[in-house]
Amino acid sequence: MTNSILLLIQLTRNAYRRASEDVLGMKVKAYMLLQNLREGAMPQAELPGCMHLDANNTVLLLNDLESKGFVERRRDPADRRRHIVAITEAGTKALARADRVMASLEAEVFASLSPEEQATFRDLLARAVAAEPAAV
Template identity: 35%
Template sequence: MDETVKSAEAITQQCLQHFDVNWLINRAAHGLREAMDAEANAHGTSIRGHIVLTALVQNDGRPYSQLALGHALGVDKTTMTALLDKLERSGLVVRTPDPNDRRARIPVITEAGRELQAKLYDLLKAVEARVLDPLTPEERETLRSLLRKIIPMEHVEGSCM
């Protein structure tokens, strides 16, 4: 084994033994995000694209402006515009004029977007199950419960993606 790889593994082991919750949560999130992004990429989008599609499905009937959607997901307007551009080019979203503000656009999920969101939702649940496989079902629920306790319910600045 290459000395650089051995050194990196040793550093990782030291970090895992340390009780730095921020590092542990971020490493766990990074691994899960990478696995989910690979699955989403295999289906023509990204995990961020899936999160946007999911937000649009969950908010069905109450349209978000592009700006409000970005705010709800903690994504700046430039990044949201780029995400919606990709989703629109793929036929997953269309943007319609906001009847209350001619400068604003309202992203609306298409039928193809709904189908992909539903398909990816199931596939991403399977990815999550693989990543969390080392945990017992009780440990998985404990993890979810503990994370819910430390995540504030009011709007939090910063991206959820």
């Protein structure tokens, strides 16, 4: 029997290849970051934990998204040393386009599973991710 982690790595690589920047309109990590900002602005210092990235890579990603007009960073009025990151209108539109592409890719990747199996798989993955401590 094949190890679950190895199967997950194979599935991830397949999905990652399909979700290229050309197809998605942005890098997968950029998509993940915008997903984190969908519900509202957050302190920049919290993003590395949410993204499972180190702070330097998160800053590089933010610099790229800011240059594209997808996010904006502003000083926290309560603590001028901190930055608050928010998604812009352009970022929201780009995220909506990427969401449609990801939904289509997800349907392709999981076509062999019933809708109920897909929902169960998504729930199990979400539980496993939630239990995994952030590696920063």
